[in-house]
Every structure is written in C-alpha cells, then in structure tokens.
Amino acid sequence: xxxxxxxxxxxxxxxxxxxxxxxxxxxxxxxxxxxxxxxxxxxxxxxxxxxxxxxxxxxxxxxxxxxxxxxxxxxxxxxxxxxxxxxxxxxxxxxxxxxxxxxxxxxxxxxxxxxxxxxxxxxxxxxxxxxxxxxxxxxxxxxxxxxxxxxxxxxxxxxxxxxxxxxxxxxxxxxxxxxxxxxxxxxxxxxxxxxxxxxxxxxxxxxxxxxxxxxxxxxxxxxxxxxxxxxxxxxxxxxxxxxxxxxxxxxxxxxxxxxxxxxxxxxxxxxxxxxxxxxxxxxxxxxxxxxxxxxxxxxxxxxxxxxxxxxxxxxxxxxxxxxxxxxxxxxxxxxxxxxxxxxxxxxxxxxxxxxxxxxxxxxxxxxxxxxxxxx
Numbered sequence: 001x002x003x004x005x006x007x008x009x010x011x012x013x014x015x016x017x018x019x020x021x022x023x024x025x026x027x028x029x030x031x032x033x034x035x036x037x038x039x040x041x042x043x044x045x046x047x048x049x050x051x052x053x054x055x056x057x058x059x060x061x062x063x064x065x066x067x068x069x070x071x072x073x074x075x076x077x078x079x080x081x082x083x084x085x086x087x088x089x090x091x092x093x094x095x096x097x098x099x100x101x102x103x104x105x106x107x108x109x110x111x112x113x114x115x116x117x118x119x120x121x122x123x124x125x126x127x128x129x130x131x132x133x134x135x136x137x138x139x140x141x142x143x144x145x146x147x148x149x150x151x152x153x154x155x156x157x158x159x160x161x162x163x164x165x166x167x168x169x170x171x172x173x174x175x176x177x178x179x180x181x182x183x184x185x186x187x188x189x190x191x192x193x194x195x196x197x198x199x200x201x202x203x204x205x206x207x208x209x210x211x212x213x214x215x216x217x218x219x220x221x222x223x224x225x226x227x228x229x230x231x232x233x234x235x236x237x238x239x240x241x242x243x244x245x246x247x248x249x250x251x252x253x254x255x256x257x258x259x260x261x262x263x264x265x266x267x268x269x270x271x272x273x274x275x276x277x278x279x280x281x282x283x284x285x286x287x288x289x290x291x292x293x294x295x296x297x298x299x300x301x302x303x304x305x306x307x308x309x310x311x312x313x314x315x316x317x318x319x320x321x322x323x324x325x326x327x328x329x330x331x332x333x334x335x336x337x338x339x340x341x342x343x344x345x346x347x348x349x350x351x352x353x354x355x356x357x358x359x360x361x362x363x364x365x366x367x368x369x370x371x372x373x374x375x
Contacts (some may be wrong), residue, residue, distance in 0.1 A: 004374035007080065009095040013043035015230050015258055016201070017286050018091050018114050020045075021140075021164060021362070026054045028363035037083060039076070039095075046206040055083070060097045068273035073101030080107060087144045093117070108373040109134035115283035116147040118205075122220075128168040132158075132330050136373060138366075140164045140284045141305035160256065161371065163308075165362030168354050175269050183266045189250050189258060194226045194335055197271040198279070199264065199287045201230035202237045202255070207277040209240055223268050226251040228267060268294050273334060276300040277319070277327070285309070292353045295346035297334050300328070300338045312352060314345045 006029070008022050022038060023045055029036040030053035037055050037234040041062040049056055059075055060068075060349065076098060090096045091095075091278025096111055117128040131137075132171075137159045139145035149156050184191060194214070200206040208227055215225050223310045231237040237255065244253050259267065268274060274291040276282075286307050291298045300306050302318035310317055316334050319326050 001375075002032075002233070002371065004370040005035065005037070005083070005085050006089055006370050007037040007039055007085045008089045008091060009061055009076075009085070010091040011094055011097070012041045013038070013056075015043075015045070017164060017284065018112075019043070020286075021112075022091060023048050024165070024167070024359055025363050025366050026050070029367065030054055034369070036228055037085060039079070059084075061098055063098075064094060066097070070097050072098050077102045087373050089366075089370075090131070090134070093128060093131050096133065097127075100130060101131060108136075109169075110136045110138060110369065110373060111165055112138040112140065113144050113148050113159075113283070114140050114164075116151060116281075128152065136160065136369065138162050138369070139220060140301040141308045143281065143305045143308050144283045150186045154272035161370070162362055162365040163172065163357050164284040164286050164288055164305075166353065166357055167359040168293055169291040171265065171268075171290055175252065179207055179266045180270060183263060183270065187226075187254065189226075189270060191223060191270060192323050193222050194272040195270060195329075196223060196225045197228060197274045198225065198276070199228045199267075199274065200269045200276065201233070202227065202240060203238055205279045207279045208280065209243055210245040210324065211275065211327075212240065212243055212247070212249075214324055215253065216249060218328060218331075222254070223252065225249075226267065226271075227253075227255045228257070228259055228264060230258045231255065239293075256318075265290075265294075268296055271296065271297060273331070276306065279322075280304075281321075282306055289357045290352045292346070292349045295343075295350050297342065297346075299330055299334055309353065310356060311365045313349050316342075316345065342351050 010018055010022055025037055026038055027050050028299050032048035035053050039057045039059055039061060040062055042058050048057055061074055067267050086107045088107050093136050111131045111134040113131055130152055132152060138345055139159050139161050141163055142161055144355055145161050148154055198208060202208060241255060244250060268291055274283060274296050276287060286304035288298060288300060288309050298317050301321045302310060303321045319330055
C-alpha cells in the first residue's frame with residue numbers, strides 16, 4: 001500500500017511534452033492501482049486518463065493574472081484538503097506561483113523544471129525561480145539541472161534528474177497498413193520522395209522559418225518537407241505559410257498542424273528523416289528519442305537536452321548549433337548513407353535510448369520520489 005496521494009498540477013492538458021509526461025505518470029500510477037489526481041484547466045488529453053484511478057479537477061491554474069491567484073489558491077487548498085493529498089507536484093510556473101499563496105501546508109511539494117526558461121531580466125528570473133520554491137526540484141535532463149543551477153543560483157543537491165522518457169513499447173509496435181494508407185491519402189503524401197519531417201509546435205524559437213531557408217536552397221525535387229505541430233501561435237504560423245508561398249514551395253512543403261499520437265507515429269514511419277533545429281536548446285527534445293526508437297534517420301542541433309541523448313551516439317545525427325551551412329551537407333550524407341552501415345548505427349542508437357531514456361524509467365523514478373516525499 002502506497003503512503004502517498006499525489007496531485008500533479010499543470011496549466012492545461014492539450015498537447016506537449018509536459019502534458020504527455022503528466023498523463024504517463026498518472027496512468028502508471030493507475031496501472032499500480034494507486035489513486036492519484038491531476039489539476040488543470042482541462043484539454044483534449046483528458047480522454048487519455050484512466051478515470052478509474054485518476055481524478056481530474058478543473059481549476060484555472062493556467063491563469064497569468066496575479067490578482068486572482070489568492071482566490072485560485074484558496075480553491076486549490078480546499079481541494080487538497082478534501083482529497084487528502086499529501087504530495088503536490090507542480091509542473092509549470094503559474095501553478096508554482098498559485099501554490100505560494102497557500103500557507104500552513106500539511107503536504108510536501110515537488111516541481112519539475114521542463115526547461116531553463118528564457119529571459120534574463122530581474123523580474124523574469126524572479127518569475128521563473130518560483131518553480132524552485134519547493135521541497136524537491138526535478139530537472140528533465142542533466143542539461144536543465146546544470147543550467148538552472150547557474151541561472152537561478154540553486155543548490156545542485158536539491159535537484160534530482162529524472163529524464164523525460166520515451167514510450168519504447170508504443171514506438172516499437174508495428175504500424176498497420178490501414179494507418180499508413182489513411183495518412184498518405186489524408187495528406188496526399190508522395191512516398192516516392194524523400195520526406196523531411198519537422199515535428200515541433202509552430203513558434204519562433206523552434207526554428208521552422210530558419211530551416212525553411214535551408215530547404216529552399218536544396219535544388220532537388222526529390223525532397224518534401226512537412227511541419228507538424230501545434231499551430232496555436234497563429235501569427236507565426238501565418239508568417240511561415242507566407243514564406244512557403246513566397247519561395248513557391250507549396251508543391252514541396254506543407255504545414256500539417258497538430259496530430260494525434262498514432263498519426264504522428266505513422267508520419268515518423270513514412271519519413272526519410274526527422275529534423276530539429278531550435279534556435280535555443282531544448283530542455284530534452286523527446287521527438288529525437290522517439291525517432292531513434294523507430295530506427296529513423298535524424299538530424300539536429302547538438303546542444304541542450306538533445307546533446308544529453310546523443311552524447312554516446314554516432315556523429316552522423318549531429319549538427320553544431322546554429323551552423324546552418326552544415327545542414328545541407330549533413331542532410332545529403334545521412335540520406336545517402338549505406339543501408340547496412342546505417343542499420344548498425346540505428347540498432348545501436350535504439351538500444352541505447354531504450355536503456356537510458358525509457359518511459360518506464362521515468363515513471364518509476366517519479367513513483368519512488370513521491371514515496372520518499374510522503375514519508
């Protein structure tokens with residue numbers, strides 16, 4: 001019998017790595033028949049929760065209006081008391097600030113830094129650092145741990161690294177022919193071409209526009225480029241679409257938008273190469289591990305949490321950060337690599353990722369941490 005009753009708090013449950021990790025931890029607790037809680041403002045991923053063991057409570061914890069934080073904190077305090085919650089795990093900065101308005105706590109607190117967070121102004125650092133005002137801090141990679149220690153002057157002994165994990169079994173599972181046919185027909189994909197997939201939400205720092213500049217210089221009609229990810233940032237999405245049109249690349253490049261998990265996996269499968277060239281380092285960058293589990297070719301800037309994943313893997317995957325002149329050459333090299341040679345590289349990569357960055361390791365590490373904090 002477990003001694004903890006945990007509540008994970010995050011702004012919403014729509015899409016993204018934070019949301020995916022929250023669901024994975026909750027569902028693992030459900031597999032162990034352990035009651036647990038998620039508090040958010042809701043979202044489409046609620047349907048993935050095992051409602052037999054995980055209760056979802058909707059509160060406006062996504063709010064950035066400091067004036068109503070005391071009111072939300074009062075609602076949160078009542079909920080924690082009524083549900084007998086003794087471990088509160090905040091996964092974002094806004095919930096961490098709301099939590100700060102709860103005094104006389106009878107529960108332990110954990111936070112997860114999912115990135116270093118941008119902004120170097122005094123007020124921005126104060127806002128970001130609130131995530132450290134807990135009993136135990138978690139960082140999703142060694143990179144994040146090292147950077148937040150420097151940026152926010154934190155004690156490294158107070159920070160535990162729990163790497164973001166990839167669902168190995170899910171990405172190993174064969175894809176049905178009907179799934180591939182559905183995606184090919186739905187998005188009119190020409191599988192006779194080399195498909196470059198760029199999976200990331202559409203926003204400035206993810207680097208889609210900069211990569212489009214590189215793609216425009218590739219004088220080869222045998223390449224197609226697909227941008228896949230959340231398009232909530234409408235101004236950036238429009239800017240990217242306009243640039244595609246200005247380059248006359250509409251026949252070679254598409255913005256597909258956000259996809260269901262199964263559809264994204266199918267697109268991984270159909271792609272010749274998966275790319276990622278963010279303008280600033282990712283806290284982890286889970287699409288890299290997902291693609292490597294599927295033994296796909298990848299090409300990415302080698303820094304941040306991605307560097308943690310690739311550190312012991314072949315250099316064929318790696319581009320020095322912001323060296324855009326290297327991308328085309330490296331892209332051609334990995335596309336043309338001998339099949340047998342890449343088969344060996346990809347098998348070694350898959351084995352390493354499976355042993356080092358699996359979802360199972362991540363969720364069990366959180367369960368152990370919850371147990372420790374509840375004692």
